[in-house]
Amino acid sequence: MQASDxxxxxxxxxxxxxxxxxxxLCALAGIVAWQSTAALEPDESAPMLGFNATAALEQRALxxxxxxxxxxxxxREWLQSMSSAPNQVxxxxxxxxxxxxxxxxxxxxxxxxxxxxxxxxxTPKQVSLQMIAPTHYVARLKEPVVPGDESxxxxxxxxxxxxVYGADGDVTGELVYVNFxxxxxxxxxxxxxxxxxxxxxxxxxGGGWRGLKPKLAYEHGAxxxxxxxxxxxxxxxxxxxxxxxxWRPADGVQRGSVADITLxxxxxxxxxxxxxxxxxxxSLAEAKTLLKIPVLPISYxxxxxxxxxxxxxxxxxxxxxxxxITYHLGAGPTRVHLHIESDWSRKTIYDVIAKLNGSxxxxxxxxxxxxxxxxxxxxxxxxxxxxxxxxEAKAIGALVKGGWRPRRxxxxxxxxxxxxxxxxxxxxxxxxxxxxxxxxxxxxxxxxNARGFLDAxxxxxxxxxxxxxxxxxxxxxxxxxxxxxxxARLRVAGYEGGDGRAQSNAETQALARGAxxxxxxxxxxxxxxxDYSAFLQHLxxxxxxxxxxxxxxxxxxxxxxxxxxxxxxxxxxxGLAYGIAEAQTVGHLVLRVADAGILPLQxxxxxxxxAGYVHELHELADERRARSxxxxxxxxxxxxxxxxxxxxxxxxxxAESEVPFLDFAPLDNAxxxxxxxxxxxxxxxxxxxxxxxxxxxxxxxxxxxxLQQLEQALTSERGLPGRPWYHHLIYAPGMLxxxxxxxxxxxxxxxxxxxxxxxxxxxxxxxRALEVYxxxxxxxxxxxxx
Ligand SMILES: [Zn+2]
Numbered sequence: 001m002q003a004s005d006x007x008x009x010x011x012x013x014x015x016x017x018x019x020x021x022x023x024x025l026c027a028l029a030g031i032v033a034w035q036s037t038a039a040l041e042p043d044e045s046a047p048m049l050g051f052n053a054t055a056a057l058e059q060r061a062l063x064x065x066x067x068x069x070x071x072x073x074x075x076r077e078w079l080q081s082m083s084s085a086p087n088q089v090x091x092x093x094x095x096x097x098x099x100x101x102x103x104x105x106x107x108x109x110x111x112x113x114x115x116x117x118x119x120x121x122x123t124p125k126q127v128s129l130q131m132i133a134p135t136h137y138v139a140r141l142k143e144p145v146v147p148g149d150e151s152x153x154x155x156x157x158x159x160x161x162x163x164v165y166g167a168d169g170d171v172t173g174e175l176v177y178v179n180f181x182x183x184x185x186x187x188x189x190x191x192x193x194x195x196x197x198x199x200x201x202x203x204x205x206g207g208g209w210r211g212l213k214p215k216l217a218y219e220h221g222a223x224x225x226x227x228x229x230x231x232x233x234x235x236x237x238x239x240x241x242x243x244x245x246x247w248r249p250a251d252g253v254q255r256g257s258v259a260d261i262t263l264x265x266x267x268x269x270x271x272x273x274x275x276x277x278x279x280x281x282x283s284l285a286e287a288k289t290l291l292k293i294p295v296l297p298i299s300y301x302x303x304x305x306x307x308x309x310x311x312x313x314x315x316x317x318x319x320x321x322x323x324x325i326t327y328h329l330g331a332g333p334t335r336v337h338l339h340i341e342s343d344w345s346r347k348t349i350y351d352v353i354a355k356l357n358g359s360x361x362x363x364x365x366x367x368x369x370x371x372x373x374x375x376x377x378x379x380x381x382x383x384x385x386x387x388x389x390x391x392e393a394k395a396i397g398a399l400v401k402g403g404w405r406p407r408r409x410x411x412x413x414x415x416x417x418x419x420x421x422x423x424x425x426x427x428x429x430x431x432x433x434x435x436x437x438x439x440x441x442x443x444x445x446x447x448x449n450a451r452g453f454l455d456a457x458x459x460x461x462x463x464x465x466x467x468x469x470x471x472x473x474x475x476x477x478x479x480x481x482x483x484x485x486x487x488a489r490l491r492v493a494g495y496e497g498g499d500g501r502a503q504s505n506a507e508t509q510a511l512a513r514g515a516x517x518x519x520x521x522x523x524x525x526x527x528x529x530x531d532y533s534a535f536l537q538h539l540x541x542x543x544x545x546x547x548x549x550x551x552x553x554x555x556x557x558x559x560x561x562x563x564x565x566x567x568x569x570x571x572x573x574x575g576l577a578y579g580i581a582e583a584q585t586v587g588h589l590v591l592r593v594a595d596a597g598i599l600p601l602q603x604x605x606x607x608x609x610x611a612g613y614v615h616e617l618h619e620l621a622d623e624r625r626a627r628s629x630x631x632x633x634x635x636x637x638x639x640x641x642x643x644x645x646x647x648x649x650x651x652x653x654x655a656e657s658e659v660p661f662l663d664f665a666p667l668d669n670a671x672x673x674x675x676x677x678x679x680x681x682x683x684x685x686x687x688x689x690x691x692x693x694x695x696x697x698x699x700x701x702x703x704x705x706x707l708q709q710l711e712q713a714l715t716s717e718r719g720l721p722g723r724p725w726y727h728h729l730i731y732a733p734g735m736l737x738x739x740x741x742x743x744x745x746x747x748x749x750x751x752x753x754x755x756x757x758x759x760x761x762x763x764x765x766x767x768r769a770l771e772v773y774x775x776x777x778x779x780x781x782x783x784x785x786x
Contacts, residue, residue: 049465049600051592055595059591063584063591065402066591067395069394069395070391072577074391074394075388076576083374083564083568085157086159089419090121090123090347095348095350097372098372101372101390104390105393105412108397109356109397112355117276117417117423118349120284121346121347124341124342126341127341128338129337131306131334134334139298141161141296144251146242148243148566152564158561161296163210164255165420167340168294168340169224170337170340172335173198173199174199174200174330174335175226175331176196177201178203178217180208185319186220191652194329194330194331195221197220200222200336200338203225204227208738209739210254210257211258211738213295214293218292226306227297227298228297234558235252237321237322246554246557246571251302253298253299254558255375257420258295260288261289262735264289264723265421266430267421267423269282269284269287270427273431274427274431275423276431294338296338296340306336310334314328349373351416351425355411356400356409356412357409358407358410361407365408366409366444366590366594367436367443368392368412368413370445371414372414375563376559376560377564379567379568380558381558381559381563384449384568384573385446385547385582389446389583391580396591407595418447418531419559425533429538429539440535441704442541442543442544443535444586446582446586447530447547449582450573451578453485453486454483456470457524458524458526459536459606460523461603462601463605463609464600464605465589465593465601466520466523467521469589470483471483472588473588474581483521487516487518494512520605522609526543526731527731528739537731537733540712542710547582552573554568597695597700598688599707603682607671610730611671611674613730614671614744621751625658629658640652659756666767673774680778681777681778703780707780713775713776714770715769716765720745720746721762726745729746730744730766735749736749746761
């Protein structure tokens with residue numbers, strides 16, 4: 001999965017460039033005028049975190065040897081064969097792909113195995129949807145073969161469109177249109193006197209995570225939920241539809257999981273433990289992540305007659321999509337009958353795990369993963385990223401055959417069962433939790449990869465490392481590095497007023513300033529939606545998620561039959577040039593962490609980012625306080641009643657409690673100390689580097705051990721309020737955003753949810769974690785000093 005709603009970002013000096021031939025450009029010939037000019041190569045003498053000047057030269061030479069083994073033709077061959085049949089959990093081709101990779105990893109010199117888990121994965125047995133009033137319509141619920149896309153005719157082993165982990169049910173009732181189905185949408189309906197109790201809702205994709213839509217519908221009393229793809233989001237409103245263009249055709253459907261991953265990811269029956277054959281399991285009734293009502297994803301061809309027949313008030317302007325109808329809210333007179341029955345048996349999933357032992361520090365592990373299961377063919381999501389990871393493994397294998405060996409241990413993993421709920425990665429991380437917490441120094445994730453800009457998210461102690469790596473990777477379409485291109489884009493976005501990727505104009509401007517000044521890249525905070533979750537948020541392992549995208553047109557086939565090889569080669573990453581860029585980016589980064597003298601972490605950037613998060617909390621509380629006070633005044637003055645059009649009355653919003661002043665002092669103080677400790681470490685690191693990082697081996701390994709444990713200081717065993725599986729106190733998926741991240745979630749979500757005691761308690765808990773982090777960081781600084 002992985003929705004592209006994150007914020008990519010940039011900064012810092014680009015280095016000097018000189019011309020060399022650029023073979024990658026050929027793949028995209030004709031797109032940009034300077035394709036015919038030579039590509040440029042980065043400065044050999046630019047500083048490299050964790051390496052002295054001589055070692056950096058050797059490392060860049062190693063990276064060139066690594067690059068020489070990467071082949072777009074090979075990526076293409078793997079992508080085509082691995083996406084040639086449906087790859088969902090439990091399908092024969094998904095297992096065959098795992099076995100294919102197992103063999104390749106072994107051929108390439110890795111110690112590879114398959115680790116299997118037995119997980120709950122319901123599949124549809126019977127699905128039907130009809131409108132029974134005011135007219136009759138039987139929903140097609142099928143994605144037809146598309147001319148020119150041979151793959152879309154090879155789907156006999158696939159499943160029909162469905163939302164995994166929705167409940168079985170046979171329900172009939174009036175329909176209500178609830179826009180995105182988010183909390184504010186229900187508040188608007190309430191003000192119009194429209195209830196969804198005992199009714200079915202129809203909701204459009206977008207505006208929040210898929211799984212929250214039926215969950216919130218259930219909490220508001222609905223008995224069933226239909227989720228449709230409005231053409232405004234990813235159909236003809238965006239561009240020509242497939243096969244003429246890339247966008248979602250009328251019958252295209254977005255499948256997807258509705259398991260409540262904001263509580264925990266992985267197998268719904270085995271939270272906190274690996275889903276091995278003999279693991280104790282919850283009953284279906286006990287599994288809190290399973291949905292309680294039936295839910296079905298449908299196409300806009302099937303949604304249109306249902307929506308067109310709705311009566312009631314016309315939908316507010318912001319609720320209207322791009323269908324050629326007037327959008328009404330209901331309830332009724334549209335009545336629908338929805339029937340879903342599933343096979344609730346467990347299925348086997350296959351994680352491919354390949355290991356290469358480190359020569360000097362075998363107990364320090366770098367874990368690298370991408371999933372291999374798809375919803376149907378999965379060419380874009382996930383195989384485009386998976387084949388890049390395979391290319392890295394092959395090139396690393398070739399280095400080993402040439403006599404090189406990583407200092408630290410590498411573990412490459414191709415996960416199964418990501419689509420239903422990050423299952424393969426979560427079950428593996430839970431099974432090996434203790435070893436991972438003792439040994440893993442980094443987890444690097446990727447998922448779908450496509451043409452465009454570097455999109456980097458993760459632990460903020462890794463910003464300098466990512467920036468340095470990005471400065472040394474050629475952009476396939478322009479003469480500079482992928483870093484230079486990203487910075488240019490952020491600066492232009494600042495001038496033009498944002499490109500929709502940042503959360504706010506203030507953020508866009510901050511990113512533009514950072515890019516202009518040459519500061520380190522700002523990593524996006526990670527929420528959920530791909531396999532990093534268990535590593536970062538459950539185990540507290542420093543994590544990165546790296547991909548390219550933003551110039552592709554994959555959104556219209558996301559999780560549908562049409563996410564095919566044919567579509568991807570036209571609209572995802574023609575020539576797979578960005579597949580090569582991805583393999584270089586992640587590969588170089590993995591090699592640098594593997595061979596660095598000291599783990600390449602820096603903390604000044606991180607302290608600045610965290611200070612920004614705390615500042616946001618102050619602003620959030622102040623803004624809520626002012627708004628609640630204003631609302632109170634308006635209600636007192638009966639302003640809403642006086643201002644509304646009496647012929648189309650909209651009632652006043654519900655009253656809100658007053659917002660008290662919170663004591664942020666513990667967090668404010670912790671941030672001041674973090675900023676000081678971070679500067680001290682980075683300064684000590686810099687002097688040690690100038691001295692050639694000549695710490696003795698014992699000192700270095702003691703320092704590494706300290707640094708390896710750092711991220712875990714940011715976790716709490718008790719976890720976040722109401723969701724103890726999520727241990728990280730800085731990054732979590734939002735309870736009401738799903739994939740989108742909430743930073744300092746214990747405090748932020750308590751303020752948003754007006755739970756003031758909880759906010760106060762998590763200010764203290766989070767501050768204490770930051771203080772422990774500072775203790776360890778200061779101990780690390782002491783080890784760096786002579
Ligand atoms: Zn994916």
